[in-house]
Amino acid sequence: xxxxxxxxxxxxxxxxxxxxxxxxxxxxxxxxxxxxxxxxxxxxxxxxxxxxxxxxxxxxxxxxxxxxxxxxxxxxxxxxxxxxxxxxxxxxxxxxxxxxxxxxxxxxxxxxxxxxxxxxxxxxxxxxxxxxxxxxxxxx
Ligand SMILES: [Fe+2]
Ligand SMILES: [Fe+2]
Numbered sequence: 001x002x003x004x005x006x007x008x009x010x011x012x013x014x015x016x017x018x019x020x021x022x023x024x025x026x027x028x029x030x031x032x033x034x035x036x037x038x039x040x041x042x043x044x045x046x047x048x049x050x051x052x053x054x055x056x057x058x059x060x061x062x063x064x065x066x067x068x069x070x071x072x073x074x075x076x077x078x079x080x081x082x083x084x085x086x087x088x089x090x091x092x093x094x095x096x097x098x099x100x101x102x103x104x105x106x107x108x109x110x111x112x113x114x115x116x117x118x119x120x121x122x123x124x125x126x127x128x129x130x131x132x133x134x135x136x137x138x139x140x
Pocket of ligand 1: 020056060118122
């Protein structure tokens with residue numbers, strides 16, 4: 001497994017954690033498929049991401065608003081940029097199929113997303129949630 005969700009990435013909010021976990025599993029599946037020269041996984045991941053970004057980002061942004069999170073605007077701007085990129089990529093897959101160039105771009109963007117956003121901005125949000133709500137954030 002190249003990329004794995006771990007409890008260090010937990011926000012303490014079950015729904016959001018489950019969504020992150022699924023994202024990691026799907027990206028890992030893409031990387032495995034690419035290793036085997038299988039491009040079919042890529043358009044499926046792009047289609048999933050198109051839905052995932054809408055639901056997941058809305059939930060995270062609502063939570064940031066509810067908790068008066070200071071860094072909410074910057075965090076949401078990163079969401080917006082990634083969502084726009086995924087919508088565009090999904091449309092490209094539908095129009096052109098799983099070309100090598102699109103598969104590679106998707107791989108680079110989702111891996112960078114996990115590394116630069118989930119591991120950094122989401123982890124910082126998780127720390128804030130834990131500090132604000134304590135161990136029990138299950139209401140959220
Ligand atoms: Fe997230
Ligand atoms: Fe986020």
